[in-house]
Amino acid sequence: MPAFRAPFLAAFFALIIIGPGAGQNVTVLSDVRLIDGTGKPPVDHATIFIQNTTIRDIFLGISAVRTPKNARVLHLSGKTVMPGIINGHGHVGLVQGTTVSPDNYTEVNIARQLLQYQRYGVTTMISLGMNQDLLYRIIDEQRSGEMNGATVLTADRGIGVPEGMPPVKVGPEQIYRPQTPDEAREAVREMAERGPTLIKIWVDTNLGQLPTANPAIYRAAIEEAHRLHVRVAAHVFYLADAKNLLTDGVDILAHSVRDQPLDAGTLAQMKKQGVYYIPTLQLEESFFIYATHPSWMDSLFFRQGVNRELSKLFNSPEYKAKVEADKNTPIHQQALRAAMLNAKQALDAGVNVAFGTDSGANPFRIQGFAEHRELQLLVEAGFTPLEAIHSATEMTARMLAIANRTGTLAKSKDADILVLDGDPSSDIRNAQKLDMAFHLGRLTNR
DSSP states (O other): OOSSOOHHHHHHHHHHHOOTTTTTTEEEEEEEEEOOSSSOOOEEEEEEEEETTEEEEEEEOGGGOOOOTTOEEEEOTTOEEEEOEEEEEEOOSSEETTEEOGGGOOHHHHHHHHHHHHHTTEEEEEEOSOOOTHHHHHHHHHHTTSOOSSEEEEOOSOBOOTTOSOOOOOOGGGOBOOSSHHHHHHHHHHHHHHOOSEEEEEOOOTTTTSOOOOHHHHHHHHHHHHHTTOEEEEEOOOHHHHHHHHHTTOSEEOSOOOSSOOOHHHHHHHHHHTOEEOOOHHHHHTTTGGGGOOGGGGSHHHHTTSOHHHHHHHTOHHHHHHHHHOTTHHHHHHHHHHHHHHHHHHHHTTOEEOOOOOBTSSTTSOTTHHHHHHHHHHHHTTOOHHHHHHIIIIIHHHHTTOTTTSSSOOTTSBOOEEEESSOTTTOGGGGGOEEEEEETTEEEEO
């Protein structure tokens, strides 16, 4: 049965599905403009029935819809709805204030961060590596309804490089750094037993400052993960590394290629293999943008996501001077330009362009806000607003193998719905105009 129906069909189905007690735990979003997350144009005058945690039905033609008795009806004429944002590359438990430390990986801190994601309309995220086993307990608590916030998935600890990537201050229980292929296989087996959504590997030298990853080690990790039916996401920067990873069968490139343009052969291989490509444009921008103090830093939307310590740092002349004097600042600026070009080339070539930000990896990648900034940067890179939204919803849900339940607004899907005071299909900045949000059918903010 199609999710959207002409008005006379809506009336017919409404009559046959609504019976005694049907209004219990039903919320009706009446007369909204619908962006369903599939990339299709918006549809006006839609009515969405939410029952408990799911979308019970969606109808067109508000005058034909009979609402069930006892339902909560929200008259939302002039509002636009879209699916909750899905962050396919984030982190939790690493940052507190302006510090990164293994001591920050606590249930209280992670719960706070998941609530911040949710307040910004991010309803699902994956913590892509550097996790402790605590996160599995939090996932169980969310499933049992004991913890709120954005639904969190995990890529477990991940496979790093001895004395190399990632150069993040985490505990030894948060990352494996195998020195041989056999050690890599054993690490993958241990992670797979815990049931992660993905496994993460790092292949990069941090602008030439750290040791190179051993191809035999990360190849063994990919092979073992695939043997155990677990997909692999790779941190990457250089085109040469991306080519090697594609040959080795990697499933996800978790960052843009940022040193040079993607060539036609690499794009064709990515498309043929069904690889997902996550641009993470905001990552490079975050190295330098705050020192320029763009106007959006004065907005309440931005300031609500910034803790006191970080706000003080941004406003200090020492911070601005440090960024301006950093020899890597021009490199990051050029890397952002390359990332934007490659994201658009990947989209135009038919590659699966998913969505992620690396938010939460350090204090400057601000959870919740970073996702909205990423949408804007994708549009600046040449995506249409609907293409950017599609990347951040259905495409990322497919990447995370959760598209059967979320990522689009359709009958029987999870009720992860953002209600906006503007239409982001005409101006992506309107995604920030959050009037209310539903996560698993529960009104989370208004």
